[in-house]
Amino acid sequence: MRAVIVLLFLHLGWTDVVGSVLETGADVEQHVKGGEGQTNPELRTATTTQPDVWTELRDLRKVVQGLAAEVVQQKVELSVTKTQLQHSRSQVQELKTLNAAMEVRLNEEMKDIKTENNAVEMRLTSMEKEMGNVMTDMSGRPKVAFSAALTDAEYIGPFNTDITLVYKKIFTNVGNAYSPITGIFTAPVRGVYYFRFTAVGKSSSHRLVIRLVKNGEQVMAMYELPNDNEYVNNAVVLQLEVGDIIYMQLPSSNEAFDNSNNHTTFSGFLIFTL
Structure with a gap:
């Protein structure tokens, strides 16, 4: 019953309802007293048994x-909550806008980075190819170099025929293309x-002749x-095919x-390959 009355108060406004109830209560009280302030005997017994209205x-x-004050407080709190919610929504929108701008910028920077990386x-690929070519050339070209002296035995010759000089004292023979045996x-x-x-030739009776043969x-x-102390020297650059042979020759009747x-x-x- 109270809940119905409370809802009625909230719908109509508590001051109007209370006023109406008070007016009704005054009428009832007047009726109970009866006329000019006299108490109605018929109602006295009834009123004494009713609750204190x-x-x-x-x-x-x-x-x-209390309910009205609570409703007002809730309205105030709801208004504050709405304001905070609107502010939060505004902040969220700003963050979305900022994120979108940052995403666009990040995409542009990523494109630049990808371009630079490419x-x-x-x-690097070009350098690797160049290095590969260099390494192939270096690894594919044999290292060939030799240097040798003739002997410690002093005089060689003279002989009745041409001979190949065998330089037995090896200083360098990288690649082993020179044979100290032949x-x-x-x-x-x-x-x-x-x-x-x-x-060098040191003989006073035999001349020195030496040949480079291919x-x-x-x-x-x-x-x-x-x-005494004859000395000769020379140098030459030759183009050779695989298997070509080079040697030094001492002709007959000569001495080294x-x-x-x-x-x-x-x-x-x-010097280089062809």
């Missing part, structure tokens, strides 16, 4: 006032080679007339000299 009305009025990768250099690859030779054909020859000072030498090396 005025006390209940006053209590109800307090309840309604350029770097292309450059005295012959064999080209391991097609390319351009450099050769140099020196020789595949059995003389390339050059150096000679001196009989005399060498000792621990290494006067008579034969050297050569690969």
